[in-house]
Amino acid sequence: MVSVQAIQDVHLDIHQISKVYPGNRGLLGASFSVVQGELIAIVGHNGAGKSTLLKLLANWLNPDGGQVSVQGVNLRERLALVRKVGFVPESPNLHDAFSVDYNLMLFARLFGVPASRVEDTLQEFKLIPFRRSPVRTLSKGLKQRVSIGRSLLADPPILLLDEPTSALDFETTKDIYRLIHRIHALGKTILFTSHRPEEIKSLATRILVLHEGVVAFDGAPDAYFQSAFYQTLYV
């Protein structure tokens, strides 16, 4: 029997969500629930539906079917949803010609959050030295930090990260891990996609394996690393 506390803590309830591309690819009907404070790694082969799942939750794509509730808010209620879910795509979609300051301030204005929040974000993400630099001049790691900072301006309880360390060097990757740990420690619920076993091991509190568009494994990291899925994917 599910306790009242558990129901209250459910942040994300996904039921048979699907987005099918030609050739029966994509997400064919995934269901799972997420409670507050979880740090979930979504893993799977290329084309398994990982990015599609995050894009559906971020409202970047319209689902073909299924139900999603984010703290009681339906996926179709975009204006309410944007304050609950922050999304960081694999390639940061920042305004390249403008400064870090400008990029953050623009989103702060649209969300109606005070300018002091931008200052806090610049401090928190160690972006003060780069605040006046045009985004196009920043390294990929720095762009990723700006992108994560921007997605947290409105203080959403859920953060979605699509391959946050793809194409980053070792040091920058470690830096992003520390950042994710810090955000998680603030009580945020985080879902991220990854191909890196060490990343999954170092960050995740729960692992979801997507295989051919459905959830094939859902469990703790220890169970995952001993399972056949890990062997199939990485060994």
Place this chain on the structure above:
Amino acid sequence: MIRTVITLLTHDLAVAFKSKTLYLVICIPLFVYATLTLVDPPGARVAPLNIALLQTESYAPVFLASIKSVPDMFAVRWVSNHEAAIKLLNERVMDGILTPDVGDASRLQLTVVKQASAETLIMMQRLAALQISAEGKGPGWIAAVKSLQTSSIKRQTLPTWILMMVLLVSFIVLPSQVAEEKEKQLLLGWMQTPVREIEWLASKLAYGIVLMLTAVVALQWMDGESFCVHGVSYLVMLCTGGFCFGALGICLGLLCRNQASARTLGVLCYLPLLLPAALSDMSQELRGIAPLVPSYHFYEPIRAMLLDDSGFAFYIQSWMSLVAIGLLACFASHRLIQKRWLM
């Protein structure tokens, strides 16, 4: 080396096909050919010129008999009064009005839209030939030529420049910028904020209108011409044109996957909208088909307001059609964003 060059060339052609640049290269010459064929049809006989005569005036019997005897040169229409004839001339239904000259009642005054036009020249030549065949050598029938448009060439070409700037912003600037926002996922970025789709659309439309008005003000300021007698109506028409074509441009941008496609499709829309409207003064055939093109419903009121001092009331229908097309394009754009079309 040749093999490498051919491989790269084939690749470039494939890219041109993918980005629809090939359509541009094929469609524009076709379109220019079709338009110029309408302006100057090969082997076509010269059409009769439409002449208005006033029922309130008396004309010499020899003149009337002569002009009616050559229906392939002149199509005569009797009009009740001078105001009605001027209205027909402004609407380009008539090519000229013949009235008895004020100084010498035995001779005539010819009123035309533009004095320095091919039509006026042909009219004068035909009337002179007719007079010589009817009366032999003698004083010409035409004592004076009066023009409705007395403005400078700068002023007379201003409507065409305005149409060009409005279409340039609408079909070259806006689609490319919208497609860039799609391509770089910036539009999806806006959709991650509390920005409503309609707010995004409104901002893009306002951006287009601001650019167009800036261009028009700059054009008029540099020409040193006065703004317009009907200032408010003129401004309303400019903004309506900006709204209509801006909305079409945004819709076009949303239909494209990337900037290259948007630029190509923008040019493909730009010329067909520019030429028939801007050349409608030059040929009766083009004047016949120009009302089918939305840009004509912007060009004609602007032209009439600037050159004929016509008021807004004559162009309510054109204004309404521009608003309707703009609203339809906005609706389509809204649906495309909601559907996350090619995003």
